[in-house]
Amino acid sequence: MTKWPDDDVILYDGVCVFCSRWIRFVATRDTERRFRFTAIQSPYGTRLAQAFGIDSNDPDTNAVVHGGVVYFKSDAALTVLSVLPGWGWVRVLFAVPKPLRDAVYSLVARNRYRIFGKYEECFVPDAEVRARVME
Structure with a gap:
């Protein structure tokens, strides 16, 4: 890690x-405003991606730094969800073998643009979320 x-x-x-x-x-569910966000396309996000070994031109994972440790793929998503109020129950999904969880994650990640679409430019959040964005 x-x-x-x-x-x-x-x-x-x-x-x-x-x-x-x-x-x-x-952001909507993070009532304690614990998490901050950075797009991989931002200068700070690109630095993080490089430090974590993620190709910023073709990212195949999101990542979260929590407790000073960096988590990737399904571990990242489950770590974030498990901290949100009312979502602690997702911790049980850590019992699913990581290779299986990451295979599902990777399948969605590989097809995310085709399934959900792609913005021409980086998503600009509303003012409340923007205050938590690290550039």
């Missing part, structure tokens, strides 16, 4: 419609 100094940061694909909806989903 990679260490990173900033905590509770979600790295996402800013041109991916599905990924941007994920950020809105998290």
Whole structure:
């Protein structure tokens, strides 16, 4: 597991419609405003991606830094969900073998633009979420 100094940061694909909806989903439910967000296309997001070994031109995962540890793919999604109020029950999904969880994650990730679409430019969040964006 990679260490990173900033905590509770979600790295996402800013041109991916599905990924941007994920950020809105998290921001809406994150009543403690714990998580901050950075698009992989931003200068900070590109630095994170490079540090974590993610191809910023063709990202195949989101990532989250939580507790100083970087999580990828299904671990990232489940880690974020498990911290949100009312979503702690998703921790049981960690019992599903990681290779199986990541295979499903990768299938969606590979087809996300075809299924959900792609923005021409990076998704611009509303003012409340924008205050939590790291550029």
